[in-house]
Each structure stands twice: as structure tokens, then as C-alpha cells.
Amino acid sequence: MDRRSFITLLAAGASVLVLPVANGATSMYGLIGRMRAVPGQRAALAAILLEGTSAMPGCLSYVIAEDPADEDALWVTEVWDSAASHQGSLALPAVKDAIARGRPLIAGFDSHTETRPLGGHGLAAG
Numbered sequence: 001m002d003r004r005s006f007i008t009l010l011a012a013g014a015s016v017l018v019l020p021v022a023n024g025a026t027s028m029y030g031l032i033g034r035m036r037a038v039p040g041q042r043a044a045l046a047a048i049l050l051e052g053t054s055a056m057p058g059c060l061s062y063v064i065a066e067d068p069a070d071e072d073a074l075w076v077t078e079v080w081d082s083a084a085s086h087q088g089s090l091a092l093p094a095v096k097d098a099i100a101r102g103r104p105l106i107a108g109f110d111s112h113t114e115t116r117p118l119g120g121h122g123l124a125a126g
Contacts, residue, residue: 028060028123029083030115036107037072045105046074048098055094058085060123072107079117 037045046064053062058081067073080086089095117123 027082028117029080029086030117031076031078031086031112032115033076033112034067034110035074035076036070036110037074038105038107039072041105042066042072042074045102048102048105049074049076051094051098056085056089056092058082059089073110079123 035045046066049064053059056062059078060081061077061079063075063077065075065077067075078086080089090099
């Protein structure tokens with residue numbers, strides 16, 4: 001992608017960019033985020049986030065982890081075959097339901113980072 005195309009996408013409000021890799025395929029898309037549950041609700045929130053995670057087309061890895069240093073915090077690490085697959089997952093009925101049920105248990109988000117996974121144990125190289 002050239003500089004002009006990149007700037008045009010940013011100006012148009014693009015929130016996710018899928019960059020091509022050397023062989024012309026689109027790269028994997030990743031997210032890492034830390035969220036805080038309402039005090040005492042971390043386990044309930046984690047249970048909701050873990051429901052039905054195998055039925056998300058394009059999802060290569062979806063990990064929910066407790067933060068050992070904060071009894072109300074969870075880390076969510078996701079790897080998708082593309083940003084489009086991640087975006088599409090938000091329209092799935094099961095995901096919409098999980099969001100609706102989980103929202104009252106979320107106190108806030110501490111961090112959110114988009115990544116471009118290159119590969120690793122359990123993932124094919126991008």
C-alpha cells in the first residue's frame with residue numbers, strides 16, 4: 001500500500017487495516033486487550049466470553065486469561081485470519097448475545113492493541 005492510499009484510508013475513518021504480505025495474501029489480524037470486570041464478577045464475565053468461541057469463522061485463536069495481579073481484570077487475546085473475519089464475527093447472533101449479557105459485567109477497558117500476528121505455536125505462518 002502506498003502512502004497516499006494509507007492516508008486516504010485514515011482520512012475516511014478506517015479503524016482496521018489489513019496489510020498484504022509478500023506473497024500477496026492478506027495478513028492475519030490480532031487483538032490484545034485488558035478489561036476490568038465489575039468487582040466480584042470476573043468469573044461470570046470470563047464464562048460469557050468463553051461460550052461458543054469455536055463457532056466464529058476465521059478465528060484462529062481466542063484466549064481469555066485472568067490477570068494474576070488484579071482480581072477483577074481479564075486479558076483477551078485474539079488471532080483472526082483477517083480483519084474482515086473479526087468484523088464479521090460481531091454480527092453473529094451468539095456474539096451479539098454474549099456482548100449484551102457481558103456488557104453489564106464490564107467496568108471498563110484498560111488497554112486495546114491491534115497486532116499483525118506472524119505465526120507461532122498453533123498458528124500457520126501468515
